[in-house]
Amino acid sequence: MKKIKPFESGQRDDFFYSIPMPILVVDKDLNVVDANKEARSVFQKGVAFESDRSCGETIRCYYKFDSGQECGKTKHCSECVVRNVVMKVFSEKRIIRKRSQMSVQHQNHARQINFLMTAWPVTAGGLQLAMVMMEDLADLFQVGQILPMCAACKRIKIGEDQWETVEIYINRNLGSDLSHGICPECRKKLYSDIE
Secondary structure, eight states: OOOOOSSOTTTOOHHHHHOSSOEEEEOTTOEEEEEOHHHHHHHHTTSOOOTTEEHHHHTTBHHHHHHOOOTTOSTTGGGOHHHHHHHHHHHHOSOEEEEEEEEEEETTEEEEEEEEEEEEEEEETTEEEEEEEEEEOTTSOOTTOOOOBOTTTOOEEEETTEEEOHHHHHHHHHOOOOOOOOOHHHHHHHHTTTO
């Protein structure tokens, strides 16, 4: 395949590179052709960006790293939201938005991330490509979201055999600290003799 940056220096759109959300430019085989500054920062974690790496390798797909297989070859790839949305963008030639979840490699274990993906078709350098923007939804904690919670200790499941307290979960996802108190109903149950 002809190696090309979609936006050669004369064409480069500084706006694309300055958007504060990760955007990858991928080909039909889900190889990353280019990425904006935020994507390079978020996905590469200090490793030099290389074009023509697979999308799974670039975004650190847990299943790709866990299986040791190539992106597109694991048993989970048929369910990959990125792969399926990009294929739909190429076949329907329209913008696709989808809220989803993905397992990424994080310190030798799977970490679930929630994101809103927007993908759209582009043509650059004579190639048909797709731009993929992934908005992290961890900051947009939503009431009504179903969280797996232990019925006994009330810890929240965050990954394969990993659980954390509600306080830590809320702090990590909202950046909020919790303070503790006792509601009137519990005060009556627990301290009825004091009242």
